[in-house]
Amino acid sequence: MKPKIEVENLNVWYGANHVLKDISMEIPEKRVTAIIGPSGCGKSTFLMTLNRLIDLVNGVCVKGKVLLDGKNIYNPGIDLTELRKKVGMVFQKPNPLPKSIYENIAYGPKIHGVKDRKTLDSIVEKCLRVVGLWDDVKDRLRDSAFELSVGQQQRLCIARALAVKPEVLLMDEPCSALDPTTTRKIEELIQTLKNDYTVVVVTHNMQQANRVSNYTAFLYLGKLIEYGPTQEIFTNPKNKLTKDYINGKFG
Amino acid sequence: MRLKCPKFLCFKDKAEIFLFILASISIIILFLIIVFVLNEGVPAFIELGFSNFLFGHRWSPYYGNFGAFPLIYGSILIVLGSLAISVPLGVFTAIFLAEYSPRWLSNMLKPIIELLAAIPSIIYGFFGFVFLAPKIMEFLNVGIGEVALTASIILSIMTVPTIVSISSEVIASVPKEYRKASLALGATKWQTIKSLVLPTAKPGIIASLLLAFGRAVGETVAVLMVCGCVPQIPSPPWNYLEPVHALTAAIALDMGEVSWGSLHYHVLFGLGVILLVITFIVNMIADFFIKKAPRGVQI
Amino acid sequence: MKTVKEKTVLFLLGFSAAILLLAFVAITLFIGVGGLSAINFRMITTSIRKGGIFEPIIGTLYLLAGTIAMATPLGLATAIYLAEYAPKGKINRIIVQALNNLAGVPSIIFGLFGYAFFCRFLGLGISLLSGWLTLTCMTLPIVVRGSQEALKMVPKDFRVAAEALGAPKWKTIKDIVLPTATPGLATSIILGISRVAGETAAILFTCSVFLTKGLPTSPLQPVMVLTYHLYTLLVASPGTSTDRAFAIALILLGLVILLNLLAYLIRMRYRKRWKW
Known part of the structure; x- marks a missing residue:
């Protein structure tokens, strides 16, 4: 499997x-890779x-490498706009x-240079269809996004992230x-997304991680405790901490 | 590798350079204000001597007497008088608006009271000069109507909105749980307010009256028109029915007539320095109290 | 059950509020009645030499226009820089604090500074230009502070959402932050204008004179202004020209009330528009 x-x-x-x-x-x-762990463990x-949105945090310091397709995104010359186009977030x-x-x-799409009206129209329709929102909103595309229900808003946000054609989609507890x-x-949507995208989803809900992901990483107090195929992590965890967490002994 | 930590002169894009330049211009200009007023004012302190200038009892610039004490005293007298009126009025109104009046009434009264702060001071001066001063003369049977009391009344109306808007906000921000707890113990509404709400809101209320003090002491035109502009210490010193003079009024009255660079000119800037120092100190103390106010209150 | 004491308290509190309302009514009535009976179309459009107040009205508009043109870009740029770009360290806090303090500095100090710096040091003399610059200094802290508040009200979520899509910072500001904050920014500018319109002390010795030969034809000429004109009418020659004084006072009061009403309405609409 290619990373x-x-x-x-x-x-x-x-x-x-x-x-x-470290x-x-x-x-x-x-x-789909799920990141699980108790709250405050550093999941978010x-x-x-992974998309350097962490730059927005005041007084943060990052050391180490994150390679996207083999290129370190923390290199000085990196184009943040391009990076975030490739790595979307919900x-x-x-x-x-x-x-x-x-x-x-x-x-x-407009930010990234798409100006043609028809292309934009088709992107909007396609993305809304992917998230299953098209039929609900096609007649009120001009309404404020705040008039949608919370669930619809979240699907809209996923559609928005997809509209820039990312290669990776980061989801931070998208269902909480x-x-x-x-x-x-x-x-279900996440399941279909993995055909086209690399998805990383943070969740505190273990059933969810189990249902949607192929790989699972368990973080605890800022450390990566265990990482492997979801099946293995959930049925046969190697680390005692992982086992305890999965069995609900803490968290 | 370490993420670039923000540096002062590390621009993200062209927009930032442009904004940085404009922002620097305005910040530099604003600091120039302090520099220039000090630069022109300090010679007065040097030439006259610090205490001669501050505590000299005679202010008659055309005879070379530059004792600022009557002006400082007059300013303080007028302002304290105005606070004696505006503090009870303002705090009571704030309690009324925050605790007692129905919503529609508060919604109507608040903007009107805030408008009182927006009315130009020349209008207050006009009102005081043409309407209030003659009335004072008539009712209190004094020789002239432009006395310290008139100035205090006018100033109290001008500064009361500061007290009302900040105080009512602070009072409204005292958590509901406190009140419920107190009311549940059988306290009446007023007892609850008096023993619980007001003490909690006290720092904010103090800040509001300090800010009102700062506004009042810097008020110029309205004071000039109704205080009488006589540089004297009334006798007895607390006599509000005598005309006085004020720092701001003296600057405004004389500035048009002094020659540039003369001692009189520097003395007027010296008065400006005194005024600046007073307002800065008052604002700093107010800041201190604001920080102690319940969270979420912004002034 | 309400005790006597409770009733007394309520009466006292309500009475205080009533006094403030009364003060407002008294002043507006005094100016309103006097002004309405004095003002007429002829007076507004007639030159000062023929008993009108035409030049001070237009002069005030000149003064306002120039000040708005200078203070708005400078103030907005400063606020945006401080709120969005400047590193959030100690220096930023000190600058913001200093600006707050300057907003509390008496306007006569700005007048002194304007005279010493613009009129004398830069040699601009008593002129419209000196007035613009002085009043710009006076309104800058107000506009910057108000605008910063408006920018702070824009939820962080919006910025994060836009940046996550790859929007560069200035685009996020231009497309998302500024449109959202527009009502608040407009309010702060309007309130700044309202202060300039009624300002007397800061222009006493920087830009205005009692009489000029008509309107200024260059920014380096002095200008007649409503507030200053009213001031001289009252202080220098009390008792004469009462009609003109009332008319000017009415125009000033009306202008300031209108501007504040506008700011109030914008604020009200803004509150209803988005639900976040």
Whole structure:
């Protein structure tokens, strides 16, 4: 299996706080990789290092390498715009932009230089169809995105991320704000996404990790405790901590 | 490898360079203000001597007497008088708006009270000069109507919005749980407010009246028009029915007539320095109290 | 059950609020009644030499226009730089703190500075240009502070969302942050203008004179301004020209109330528009 992302000796500090400790792992292409662990273990921070959104945090310090297709994204000359086009992200809380439904999706392609109206229209329709929102909103594309329900907003955000044709999709607990029905829909969506994208999903829900992912990494107190095929992690964990966590003894 | 930690002169894009230049211009200009006022004002302190200038009892610039004490005293007298009126009025109104009045009434009253702060000071001066001063003369049976009391009343109206808007915000931000707990113990609404809400809101209320003090002491035109502009210490010193003079009024009255670079000119900037020092100190103390106010309150 | 004490308290509190309302009504009535009976179309459009107030009205508009043209770009740029770009360290905090303090500096100090720096040091003399520059200095801290507040109100989620899509920082600001903050920015500018419109102390010795030969034809000439004109009418020659004084006061009061009403309405609409 060809790795899409290789993380080598990654360390992150928030001020004096060492939040990620010496993490090394390979994330395979066109598979779903789940990151699990108790809250505060550094899951979200880890995700943000993969598209350098962590740069937005004040007083952060990152050491180590993150290779995307063999190129270190922390190299000085790297083009952040290009990087984030390749590595899309979906957040815990749906965060639509204060624009219309249409503009939310079209914003990304526009930034990256798509100007043609028809191309934009087709991107919007295609992305909304992928997330199963098209039929609900096709008649009100000009409405504010805030008029959608929370679940719809989250699907809109996924569509928005897909609209820039990323190669990797990072998802930070994408279902934590949603009801069970919508959660199931999004899980199904993740399953279909892996045919075209490399998906990394952070979750605190172990059943979810089990259901959607091919590989699972267990983080604890900023350290990568165990990483392997999901099947193995859940049926036959090698580390006692992993076992305890999966059996619900802590977390 | 280490992520580039933000440096002062490390630009992300062209927009930032452009914004940085404009921002620097405005920040530099604003700092120039302090520099220039000090530069022109300090010679007065040197030439006259610090204590002669600050505590000299005679202000008659055309005879070469530059004792700023009557002006400082007048300013403080007027401002304290205005606070004596605006603090109870303002705090009571704030309590009324935050605790008692129905929503529609608060929504109507707040913008009106805030408008009081927006009315130009020349209008207040006009009102005080043409309407209030004659009334004072008539009712209190004094020789002239432009006395310290008139200035205090006008200033109190001008600065009361500061007290009302900040205080009502601080009072409203006292958590509901406190009140519920107190009311559940059988306290009446007023007892709850008096013993619980007001003490919690106290730092914010103090900050609001300090800010009002700062505004009042810097007020120029309105004060000039109604204080009488007589540089004297009233007798007895707390007599509000005598005309006084103020720092700001003296600067405004004389500045148009002094020759550039003369001692009188530097003395007027010296008065400006005194004014700056007073407002900075007051604002700093206010800041200190704001930081102690309940969280979420922004001034 | 309400005790007597509770009722007394309520009466006292309500009474205080009523006094403030009364003060507002008294001032507006005083100016309104006096002004409305004095003002007429002829007065507004007639030259000052023939008993009108035409030049001060236009002069005030000149003064306002120039100040807006200078203070708005400078103020917005400063606010955007400080809120969005400047490293969030100690220096930033000190600058913001200093700006806050300057917003509390009495306007007469700006007048002193304007006279010493613009009129004398730079040799611009008593002129419209000196007035613009002085008033720009006076409004800058107000505009910067208000704009910074407006920018801070833009939820962080929006910025993160745009940056995650690969938007460069300035594009995020231009496309997302500024449109969202526009009502707040507009409010802060309008309130700045309102302060300039009613300002007297800062222009006393920087740009205005009692009488000029008509309107200024260059920014280096002095200008007649409503506030200053009213001031001289009252202080230098009390009792004469009462009609003109009332008319000017009415125009000033009306202008300031309108501007504040506008700011208020924008704020109200803004609150309703987005639900985040």
